[in-house]
Amino acid sequence: MRTQLAAADAQQLILDAALPLPSETCATVDAQGRVLTEPVVSRRTLPPFDVSAMDGYAVRSGDLACASASAPVALSVAFEVAAGGAADRTLAVGEVARIFTGAPIPPGADAVVRQEDVAREASHALFSASVRAGEHLRCAGEDVRAGEMVLDAGVRLGPAALGMLASLGRTHVAVHQRPRVAILSGGDELIEPDGDPTGGRIVSSNSYSIAAQCREVGAEPIYLGIARDHPDELERFVRAGLGAHVLVTSAGVSVGDRDYVRPVLEKLGCEIAFWGVTIKPGFPLVFGRFTPRSPLGSSGGGPLVFGLPGNPVSAMVTFEEFVRPALRKLSGHALWFRPRIDAVLGERLRKAAGRLHLVRVRLERRDGRVVATSTGNQSSGVLRSMALAQGLLVFPADATELSAGAVVQVQVLDEDFLAAADAGL
Amino acid sequence: MRTQLAAADAQQLILDAALPLPSETCATVDAQGRVLTEPVVSRRTLPPFDVSAMDGYAVRSGDLACASASAPVALSVAFEVAAGGAADRTLAVGEVARIFTGAPIPPGADAVVRQEDVAREASHALFSASVRAGEHLRCAGEDVRAGEMVLDAGVRLGPAALGMLASLGRTHVAVHQRPRVAILSGGDELIEPDGDPTGGRIVSSNSYSIAAQCREVGAEPIYLGIARDHPDELERFVRAGLGAHVLVTSAGVSVGDRDYVRPVLEKLGCEIAFWGVTIKPGFPLVFGRFTPRSPLGSSGGGPLVFGLPGNPVSAMVTFEEFVRPALRKLSGHALWFRPRIDAVLGERLRKAAGRLHLVRVRLERRDGRVVATSTGNQSSGVLRSMALAQGLLVFPADATELSAGAVVQVQVLDEDFLAAADAGL
Numbered sequence: 001m002r003t004q005l006a007a008a009d010a011q012q013l014i015l016d017a018a019l020p021l022p023s024e025t026c027a028t029v030d031a032q033g034r035v036l037t038e039p040v041v042s043r044r045t046l047p048p049f050d051v052s053a054m055d056g057y058a059v060r061s062g063d064l065a066c067a068s069a070s071a072p073v074a075l076s077v078a079f080e081v082a083a084g085g086a087a088d089r090t091l092a093v094g095e096v097a098r099i100f101t102g103a104p105i106p107p108g109a110d111a112v113v114r115q116e117d118v119a120r121e122a123s124h125a126l127f128s129a130s131v132r133a134g135e136h137l138r139c140a141g142e143d144v145r146a147g148e149m150v151l152d153a154g155v156r157l158g159p160a161a162l163g164m165l166a167s168l169g170r171t172h173v174a175v176h177q178r179p180r181v182a183i184l185s186g187g188d189e190l191i192e193p194d195g196d197p198t199g200g201r202i203v204s205s206n207s208y209s210i211a212a213q214c215r216e217v218g219a220e221p222i223y224l225g226i227a228r229d230h231p232d233e234l235e236r237f238v239r240a241g242l243g244a245h246v247l248v249t250s251a252g253v254s255v256g257d258r259d260y261v262r263p264v265l266e267k268l269g270c271e272i273a274f275w276g277v278t279i280k281p282g283f284p285l286v287f288g289r290f291t292p293r294s295p296l297g298s299s300g301g302g303p304l305v306f307g308l309p310g311n312p313v314s315a316m317v318t319f320e321e322f323v324r325p326a327l328r329k330l331s332g333h334a335l336w337f338r339p340r341i342d343a344v345l346g347e348r349l350r351k352a353a354g355r356l357h358l359v360r361v362r363l364e365r366r367d368g369r370v371v372a373t374s375t376g377n378q379s380s381g382v383l384r385s386m387a388l389a390q391g392l393l394v395f396p397a398d399a400t401e402l403s404a405g406a407v408v409q410v411q412v413l414d415e416d417f418l419a420a421a422d423a424g425l
Numbered sequence: 426m427r428t429q430l431a432a433a434d435a436q437q438l439i440l441d442a443a444l445p446l447p448s449e450t451c452a453t454v455d456a457q458g459r460v461l462t463e464p465v466v467s468r469r470t471l472p473p474f475d476v477s478a479m480d481g482y483a484v485r486s487g488d489l490a491c492a493s494a495s496a497p498v499a500l501s502v503a504f505e506v507a508a509g510g511a512a513d514r515t516l517a518v519g520e521v522a523r524i525f526t527g528a529p530i531p532p533g534a535d536a537v538v539r540q541e542d543v544a545r546e547a548s549h550a551l552f553s554a555s556v557r558a559g560e561h562l563r564c565a566g567e568d569v570r571a572g573e574m575v576l577d578a579g580v581r582l583g584p585a586a587l588g589m590l591a592s593l594g595r596t597h598v599a600v601h602q603r604p605r606v607a608i609l610s611g612g613d614e615l616i617e618p619d620g621d622p623t624g625g626r627i628v629s630s631n632s633y634s635i636a637a638q639c640r641e642v643g644a645e646p647i648y649l650g651i652a653r654d655h656p657d658e659l660e661r662f663v664r665a666g667l668g669a670h671v672l673v674t675s676a677g678v679s680v681g682d683r684d685y686v687r688p689v690l691e692k693l694g695c696e697i698a699f700w701g702v703t704i705k706p707g708f709p710l711v712f713g714r715f716t717p718r719s720p721l722g723s724s725g726g727g728p729l730v731f732g733l734p735g736n737p738v739s740a741m742v743t744f745e746e747f748v749r750p751a752l753r754k755l756s757g758h759a760l761w762f763r764p765r766i767d768a769v770l771g772e773r774l775r776k777a778a779g780r781l782h783l784v785r786v787r788l789e790r791r792d793g794r795v796v797a798t799s800t801g802n803q804s805s806g807v808l809r810s811m812a813l814a815q816g817l818l819v820f821p822a823d824a825t826e827l828s829a830g831a832v833v834q835v836q837v838l839d840e841d842f843l844a845a846a847d848a849g850l
Binding site for chain 1: 432433436437440453454457469471472473474480507508509510511526527528529568569575576580581583584585586587588589590591592593594595596612613614615618619620622624625626627628629630631632633634635636637638640641654676684704735737741746750758759760761762764765781808809811812814819838840841843848849850
């Protein structure tokens, strides 16, 4: 087991251990946000035949070669083709067909004239201009040809891709499994939000913020509950989470007499990869995994295990930095990290050398630059400073001072901030 | 009814009509992403009393005034206080208490010494340094004081805010209602994705992309199904959607013989605000609303109505530009639009003057700049170009040419792109 890892080394070690999850077959309608494990090849040609792009009249362009405003040409409206219908017969010379958007072009016709450009007189239509062959047609295969790859493996299924799959009749797709994250709190003092907070008891709020962080990144949280400070009870809870892809605990990970998490994990065959990262907040982070040598899981299966610190801010920040990128990678995404921007520091910051600090900051646009200022009290117990934070400023491990006006790196947590130049058309 | 509106005017008119939805009481655990309608004031003080920030020993700092490495002081360990427990009695002079993180500080004690800094010998603990009063204490109210406002109205509930609410014992919160969006397709040629696509039938894919666009923005899609091209059937379907906050139809909105949407809406009392926006794709957009003069709904209630064009790309783009900002505003958000960035155009683009074009583009970072290039075929039938699009380039109505290298405005659709400088710690 390693200890006192640099933050970047810890992140790398975790990402090396987090492999994209296997494929599953998912109903397309439920696949939003999921990532394809294999390319989608169309079995259909779309449109399957030449169709009209407009409501109007299907014509033989040759019939209108001499049509003009001064010498309009009257042609017989022989039949009508609706969308979803089909022409009964070939269009003869001198004939046109009433047609609607999406309807198949009848044999013989080679163009469509918009209804706005046609005067209708009983069984005849009057054309006052010639038309280019192919006008207002959508040709067979213009969108997709059968056998063509339309979406590649690795594509995240957004609205356009889902519409595309629907149009191809693909009711199911192969996507990476969605990470299931078992969440566990530990501590005799913990209660649920509706519990009695007297007598030194406090709400186990970390489970709620962690579950929300899981949902934000598209993972499925499974809340196991609160384990009392007893090795047997903790073991029972941990066993209940072994079927998940990831197990996240909070509290119980430091070196107190009652910190049973590590011994229980080790008893169950979890290999603790490291304990302690030189980061603030979040030093006592534990990361472990079950290996083929583990007594549990015949194929060496078992979750990645994150033991997060108990302080609410430390738990949220270590989730951001270490659990979230792993969940992105497990889900099959190619990009794992939050957007990072350059910002101008609005005030002087100081710290001791040795640990990388992540400073909760507000962001503000001033004169075309982004200014970052601390949200105030950076105590790791003060969750409010996290609720106000639009970003996490990276204060490097070796640095001891950042002066006001310095250009700093900020991880952007508030997606709305990226849209803050809020302008419409 | 107005027609041929400029895109910006249409957007403004829609946003003026879209008012933030009323409040509802929502279980906190289900409130992720919702927007508070009223400030949250704490009924609790957190921590409720002075607690230990460390595992160690609660001490009277005066007892250790002369402690040093060369002259360590031995004090009696009188009792133990666990998190969730409470001290039985006051700490007397010469006594210390074993204490754990989060446990209440016993009366008499005024500091905590970390266990790493203490040598334990049976019933005594050996201290080799003095300690500042207040060291490793978290004082009562450090996080929140009773009566204090912790989250303001208008705040979007993210993971930190949800953790905060849990810690305050707030199991329910007052948030804006979530927009319910009734979705309707119209056309005899339409089938569901598992239907038989022969004989001119095509899949009603718009419903699927629109439902996904709703979910992306936190709205609840209600798919009404496919209405056949008959006014009675269409009316029956539209009536089924009148209880929603928004009704979105696709196709059936232009001027064809079979475009029954507008007449049906008008019959039911919908006031059509405009038809036709000088934008491409998406010209035939219809927007309407039910007013107090409408025969339906005693309080003048009734959904905002968007009649989107039938072409898959036109439907998605008009949703992006007109429906999405309205849904953001209905949900209570202060910011309504996608992030917009400056990009360098990678190729020359030309068009006729008169309509604002939204060009589907790929985005790429080159030498610190973002380069935008067309996704290819911009035909409004080609949904694939939308699936590939990372942004929509705004080609202003009056402009006819944008040269390669020009700086252009791009609405960013691909949130991952904003994180493309994909770097960890």
